[in-house]
Amino acid sequence: MTTFTPADLEQLRSQGLTPDIVNKQLERFRSGFPYLRIESPSSPEHGLLVLDKASIDLALERWNSFLNDGGDVLKFVPASGAASRMFKALFAFVNGNDDYPAIGSPVEQLINNISDFAFYGELQLAVKQMYGNDTTIEKLIVDKRYKDLVGAIILPDGLNYGQLPKALLSFHRYDDGSVRTALEEQLAEGAQTATSNDGKVRLHFTVSSNHRLLFKEKLKHAVPAMEKLFGVKYEVSLSEQKPSTDTIAVTPDNQLFRDDNGNLVFRPGGHGALIENLNDIDASVVFIKNIDNVVADKHRASTIEYKKIIGGLLIEIHDSIVDILEKLENPTEEIVAEGIRFCQNCLSYFSKDQSTDVPFEKRLAALKDALNRPLRVCGMVRNEGEPGGGPYNAMSSDCNSIAPQILESTQIDVSKPENIEMMKSAAYFNPVDLVCFLKRPDGSRFNLPDYVDHATGFISEKSAGGRDLRALELPGLWNGAMSNWNTVFVEVPAATFNPVKTVNDLLRKAHQ
Numbered sequence: 001m002t003t004f005t006p007a008d009l010e011q012l013r014s015q016g017l018t019p020d021i022v023n024k025q026l027e028r029f030r031s032g033f034p035y036l037r038i039e040s041p042s043s044p045e046h047g048l049l050v051l052d053k054a055s056i057d058l059a060l061e062r063w064n065s066f067l068n069d070g071g072d073v074l075k076f077v078p079a080s081g082a083a084s085r086m087f088k089a090l091f092a093f094v095n096g097n098d099d100y101p102a103i104g105s106p107v108e109q110l111i112n113n114i115s116d117f118a119f120y121g122e123l124q125l126a127v128k129q130m131y132g133n134d135t136t137i138e139k140l141i142v143d144k145r146y147k148d149l150v151g152a153i154i155l156p157d158g159l160n161y162g163q164l165p166k167a168l169l170s171f172h173r174y175d176d177g178s179v180r181t182a183l184e185e186q187l188a189e190g191a192q193t194a195t196s197n198d199g200k201v202r203l204h205f206t207v208s209s210n211h212r213l214l215f216k217e218k219l220k221h222a223v224p225a226m227e228k229l230f231g232v233k234y235e236v237s238l239s240e241q242k243p244s245t246d247t248i249a250v251t252p253d254n255q256l257f258r259d260d261n262g263n264l265v266f267r268p269g270g271h272g273a274l275i276e277n278l279n280d281i282d283a284s285v286v287f288i289k290n291i292d293n294v295v296a297d298k299h300r301a302s303t304i305e306y307k308k309i310i311g312g313l314l315i316e317i318h319d320s321i322v323d324i325l326e327k328l329e330n331p332t333e334e335i336v337a338e339g340i341r342f343c344q345n346c347l348s349y350f351s352k353d354q355s356t357d358v359p360f361e362k363r364l365a366a367l368k369d370a371l372n373r374p375l376r377v378c379g380m381v382r383n384e385g386e387p388g389g390g391p392y393n394a395m396s397s398d399c400n401s402i403a404p405q406i407l408e409s410t411q412i413d414v415s416k417p418e419n420i421e422m423m424k425s426a427a428y429f430n431p432v433d434l435v436c437f438l439k440r441p442d443g444s445r446f447n448l449p450d451y452v453d454h455a456t457g458f459i460s461e462k463s464a465g466g467r468d469l470r471a472l473e474l475p476g477l478w479n480g481a482m483s484n485w486n487t488v489f490v491e492v493p494a495a496t497f498n499p500v501k502t503v504n505d506l507l508r509k510a511h512q
Helices: 006-015 019-031 053-068 084-095 106-112 120-131 137-142 146-154 182-193 209-230 271-279 301-327 333-345 360-371 417-425 503-507
Strands: 038-041 073-078 170-173 179-181 200-207 233-240 285-289 375-382 390-395 401-407 433-437 458-464 467-473 486-491
Touching: 006 019, 019 467, 038 417, 053 301, 073 182, 073 271, 084 106, 084 146, 084 503, 106 146, 106 503, 120 137, 120 146, 137 146, 170 182, 179 182, 182 200, 182 209, 182 233, 182 301, 200 209, 200 271, 209 233, 285 301, 301 333, 301 360, 301 375, 301 433, 301 486, 333 360, 375 390, 401 486
Parallel strands: 073 200, 073 285, 200 233, 375 486
Antiparallel strands: 038 390, 170 179, 285 433, 375 433, 390 401, 458 467
C-alpha cells in the first residue's frame, strides 16, 4: 500500500478520490489488464443480425408506436474533445521548415479545395482581420503565402480551429448560404429521429469545462433557429467529465508521478468515464453517437431510417425481456428453458450457470440476473478491409459467460495466431451507433457503474513536462463500461457512417 502525505490526501479529496481507489489503480499499473478471449468475430453466422424488409417494417412500426405512446428518448453526444487531431497535418506544416506544401499532401489538398469548405466565408474574414482588409484567401494563394493561409485556420489569431471542439466547427454549407456546425447537425438529426409525441427533442452533450461557455453561447442562437426550422422544442443539457473519474499518473517504473511542485498528477480516464454522465440521465431510451458522425440534410435519409430501425428493434427486444421476466414470477422448467433459449438465440449470451446440469434454482437466478440488465442495440458497418477492433463474441473476464462485446485491438492478444486470423476475418467494425434502454420494467433506473467490467481498461504511454509517464484508461464507454449489458449487433449501411477525423474529410460527398 502506498503512503500518502497530508498534501496528497487533500488533493485526493478535492478530486473526489480516496487512497483506496488510487491504490487499486496503482495495483492495476503493476498487474496490467488481461486480454479477453475471442470466441468469434460477430457475423450473420455468429449472432449479428441482418434485417430483412419485414423485420425493418416491424421495427419502424414499433419505434413509431413507442413515441406515440409517450416513450421518452434522449440523444447523448460525447462532445468534449478538441479538434486538434483534425488539423495535425496543418500544424506540422505551419511549424515545419518548408514554405510550400508537398505535392499530394493533405495541406495541398486543403488549399486546392479551400472554397469547398463550409468555413470558407469565416476564413475570408479571418484573413482580412489578420493581414489587412486588402488581403484575401485568393491573394495569399497567388502570393504563395501558404503558411499564412493555413495559420488563419488553426491559430488563435484566426479561426482558432486547432483548439475549438469539433462540435463548434462549421461542417456544412447549404444552398441558401447558411452554415451549420456539427452541433447544429446533431440538433437536426435529433429532430428527425427522436421527437417525442409532445414535440420535444432532448439532447445531452458532454463538454469540457473550458469550452462550456462557448457551447452555451452557440446553443443560445442555434436552438431557436433549429426549433423554427423543424417545428420542435429542444431540451438541451450539458455535463462535464467528473473529476472523480480521473486516474493517477505514474512514472515508467510505476511510482507516483509528481509535477515540479510535488503535486500528484491526474489524467482524464478516457471516454469510459462518461458512464457516470450517462448514469445521471433520466430517460428510458438513449441514442449514443459521436459528435463528428453527421451529414448534411440531403444525405441523411439512411441515417434517419436506421436510427428508427435500431430504436424499434431495441423496444421489440425489451418487450420480449419484460414478457419473460413476468413469466418467471411463476417459474417452471419450460419457462426457464424458454428464457435461456432467448438469451442464446436473441442476445447471443451463453453462461455456464444456465447449463442444464446446473440445479433449477441456480439456473433461475442466473437467468433473472442475465435478463435484468441494461440493454443496447449497436449498429455495425461492414468492414472495408481494416482489421482491428469491432464486434466480437468474447469470453467474460471471469470466464463464466460468452457474450457480444465491442473490443479494441488493445484488448486482444495479438501474439496468438488464431486471434490474428479472427481479426483479419472480422467483417464488421464499430461506427459508434448505439441505442440503449436504461430502465428496469418497473421504471427504476439501472445503476450503470455496476455493469462495468473493470478488468477491461488499458495503460497508455504519455508525457508531461518532457517526462515520460504511464496513464490508466478506464474501460471505454461502449467497450468495457458496457461489458455486462445485454447487447445485440445489427448491420447498418455504410452510408450512416461519415466521421470527420481530418479536416479534408469535410470534402467527402456526405459533407458537401
